[in-house]
Structures are given as structure tokens and as C-alpha cells.
Amino acid sequence: MARPPYRMTLVLGGARSGKSVHAEGLIEACAPPWLYLATAQAWDDEMRARIAIHRTRRSGDWVTRDVPIDLPEAVAAATGPVLVDCLTLWLTNLILSEADVDAATAALLAACAAAPGPVVLVGNEVGLGIVPDNALARRFRDAAGRLHQRLAAQADHVVFMVAGLSLIVKPQPGANP
Numbered sequence: 001m002a003r004p005p006y007r008m009t010l011v012l013g014g015a016r017s018g019k020s021v022h023a024e025g026l027i028e029a030c031a032p033p034w035l036y037l038a039t040a041q042a043w044d045d046e047m048r049a050r051i052a053i054h055r056t057r058r059s060g061d062w063v064t065r066d067v068p069i070d071l072p073e074a075v076a077a078a079t080g081p082v083l084v085d086c087l088t089l090w091l092t093n094l095i096l097s098e099a100d101v102d103a104a105t106a107a108l109l110a111a112c113a114a115a116p117g118p119v120v121l122v123g124n125e126v127g128l129g130i131v132p133d134n135a136l137a138r139r140f141r142d143a144a145g146r147l148h149q150r151l152a153a154q155a156d157h158v159v160f161m162v163a164g165l166s167l168i169v170k171p172q173p174g175a176n177p
Contacts, residue, residue: 013161032061087123
């Protein structure tokens, strides 16, 4: 997969839509080493298994850092191509730790803008379903929508994944990158 000439790419989609594989391909088109910023926390065996699948899929050219909360700082410290997987897990960690989501989002946007190499961010699109029945879930869904909107506004390239297929949302077809 050839890397488009984009400094910042946002890859969104549902569960098992192919987001991570697509994002990894974008970064792997660059010269290694590649930095993988993982936001997941292994709270149970099922999550540990999911994390293991992601890790075994990546070659030894990947450097993985676990950053459940300190994502903006990790992006700011990057010296080359970086992949963030995933924004919605990071958001979950922020909300559960009662962190200031708006301040963390602003810090992430600033770090992405200053990054010396391409940044690819992966997030779950959670706003396509019904309105959740509880306040925490509604707060999360709304915060994810705002986070993705702010990142999409700054990104040069936005991709929506469906069934392993990539739909280019930004730039619009026919637009110059």
C-alpha cells in the first residue's frame, strides 16, 4: 500500500472493519522504524488476547509504547512515523480517570501538528447506532464524536473503513492533496 503524501491521517470505522491493518499499511510505506502508540489496557484475558493478535501481526521494525493516558506527550516525543491505536480506548481511559478531555484533545492536536513525520490515528466510529441508555455511554459517544471531528478538521486525510474497504472522506475525490 503506497503512502499518500499526508502528514496526518485519521482512520475511522466500526469494530473489525480493517482500521488497524489499513493504518499499519500506511505507516509501513514509510522507512522504519515505526512507532506504535498503543492505548489499550489489558484488564482481562480477552483484552490480552486482542493485544497479542495486534502485536504478532507487526514486524520487528515496529517499536511499541503503551500510552493509555499520556498520548499527546508520546506523539510529541516521536521522531518518525507514528501510529496511534486507538483514540476511543484513549478517550475511555481519560473519561474513567476523570481527566480533562478537552485539554487532552488540544494537547494531542498540537502534538500532531508539530510531529516531524506522518501521524496515523485510528478510532472507532461509535455514533452510528442508537442513543445509549445511560449517561456514561452517552457522554462517551458524544466525546468520541467531538474528538473525531476536531482531529478530522486538522487531518489532511480521513478514511472510513467498511468491511476491509477504505472510503476516502478527505480530501474529497478530485481535490488536490
